[in-house]
Amino acid sequence: ETGVTQSPTHLIKTRGQQVTLRCSSQSGHNTVSWYQQALGQGPQFIFQYYREEENGRGNFPPRFSGLQFPNYSSELNVNALELDDSALYLCASSMYPDTQYFGPGTRLTVL
Amino acid sequence: GENVEQHPSTLSVQEGDSAVIKCTYSDSASNYFPWYKQELGKRPQLIIDIRSNVGEKKDQRIAVTLNKTAKHFSLHITETQPEDSAVYFCAVEGYALNFGKGTSLLVTP
Numbered sequence: 001e002t003g004v005t006q007s008p009t010h011l012i013k014t015r016g017q018q019v020t021l022r023c024s025s026q027s028g029h030n031t032v033s034w035y036q037q038a039l040g041q042g043p044q045f046i047f048q049y050y051r052e053e054e055n056g057r058g059n060f061p062p063r064f065s066g067l068q069f070p071n072y073s074s075e076l077n078v079n080a081l082e083l084d085d086s087a088l089y090l091c092a093s094s095m096y097p098d099t100q101y102f103g104p105g106t107r108l109t110v111l
Numbered sequence: 112g113e114n115v116e117q118h119p120s121t122l123s124v125q126e127g128d129s130a131v132i133k134c135t136y137s138d139s140a141s142n143y144f145p146w147y148k149q150e151l152g153k154r155p156q157l158i159i160d161i162r163s164n165v166g167e168k169k170d171q172r173i174a175v176t177l178n179k180t181a182k183h184f185s186l187h188i189t190e191t192q193p194e195d196s197a198v199y200f201c202a203v204e205g206y207a208l209n210f211g212k213g214t215s216l217l218v219t220p
Contacts, residue, residue, distance in 0.1 A: 104154045
């Protein structure tokens, strides 16, 4: 198992609500990347944070935003939730630009 | 962005047989190619990776080969076991990982 942790494990929200997901990176890692994995699909890159700055972004709208803290943990915020936001949200930590190690994920269900 | 194609989408083999999964990519500047195994309800786990200065890498029953000219790389699993059953994802790294759509491997006893 990696040292990457995520919370919460599961979450149920309704359309229009906002959600915050959290990720603690592995000790010694300075980079956190967030991915969305819909059922039966590969993970899709949302964005990456390196030393508290956004270091790249995938094809996701601005209502997906994030933060990285001085201890390199990170948050993913999603505003105005839509049904299609239902997915497994994975964070991965690394010592940029080396191998990424995934956390267990947060399963988000939007009703 | 990087386009990663993965084939086949499903693969069924008998225990002890070999399994091969192939991925192609579009960006010739890509230089890091990991493979992840994901069991149902669990996180993707790195099983092997290769960088562009190497053509092949082995780790016990698992190997990865890379053809940079043709822009494809493959995962080879020999002597498959039922516990190898899972979804396997290839990925290509630009500044982030671009994943294939996955291969569901079933190893039957």
